[in-house]
Amino acid sequence: MELGLSGKVAIVTGSSKGIGLQTALQLVKEGANVVLCARGEEDLQKAAAFIKAETGEEVLVVPGDITKEEACKRIVQKTVDHYGRVDILVNNAGTSSANHFESVDTDLWQTDLDLKLFGAIHTSKAAIPYMRKVGGGAIVNVTAVLGKTPPANSLPTTVSRAAGMALTKAMSKDLGKDNIRVNTVCIGLIRSNQIESMWKKNAPELTWEEYSRDVVGPSIPLNRIGETAEAANVITFLVSDAASYVTGTSVNIDGGSGGTL
Known part of the structure; x- marks a missing residue:
């Protein structure tokens, strides 16, 4: 199957390790130009070296804290300055923070929302104008399957992830006319x-x-x-031309463990 990713420019946040790194690697293998983003520059450089060793290709490294709106704008601007365009955005940055409701203080709520929700909002807002300039694009928001069926002691993560799903659906409605597709993957137990x-x-x-x-x-x-590469393969498909009529949907990558469709 031809994915149509050759020459496309993709930004992957949270890409110094795990699903983000594997997604970046898969995109490079498919011919895309990739920008790695995370807070730690040392880990990003290691990730870039790993991709170079696996593929022979260079990637652009842009450290940044996506909880800050200005950092999100800078990441996108450096991408455009280097590659001249943006076609793909994978909002993958996030951590697991699971606690009993009464133990979550205001600062933790804010930190979690800033990273998982507002990071995706700010980076998307910065990238969308450049996607319009090239006739469209694709955004994938990485969330969690437990955001659909939150268990006890799962806060604030499940709330932030549920908000990411709602964000995905709303964005897809607003941006469809611009040929910008927005989907989410809901991650289960992945290595x-x-x-x-x-x-x-x-x-x-x-x-x-x-x-x-x-x-x-x-x-x-x-x-x-599940293995990280299995999640990366689904994300790569969703941002590709092979998924050109898929938008506003959520895909569970959970081995069937989720309780919802």
Whole structure:
């Protein structure tokens, strides 16, 4: 299948590791020019070196704190200054913050919303005018499947992620006339540093495959934890020409564990 990504310019936030890094790698493999963004420059440079080793291609590194609107504008401007355009934005930056409702203070609510919701808002607002100039674009907001069915002790993350889903739908309605598509992926259990730490702490005698299948797998219909590349593949499809008639939707990447469509 031809994805039509060759020569496109993509910004991926939170791309120094995990799903963001794997998405950036996949986009480069498909011929896109990619901009890596995260707060830590050292980790970004390591990510850029990893992509260069895997593909032979250079990526642009732009450190920045997307909780700050001016940083979001600067990231987009540096992209345009370097590549001359913006076609794709993957709003991936985020962390997990899960607590009991009464234990979440005002500062934590604000920090979480600034990162997961307003970061996507500010970066999108900065990128959209440049997408219009090239006749359209694609935005993917990375959220979480638990945002659809929040369990106990899951705040503020599930609220921020649910807001990201609503943002996606509203943006898709506003921007469809400009041929700018907006979708969200809802992430379930995907291999990460946090999950690997749990594995090494709780079951060091098991291989990763055994831990994924035998310890965590029984709670997931596909009977294993997902890999970052599997999430990246879905994101890459959604920003590609192969998904040209897909907008305003959410795709669960959770091995079937979610309780909603």
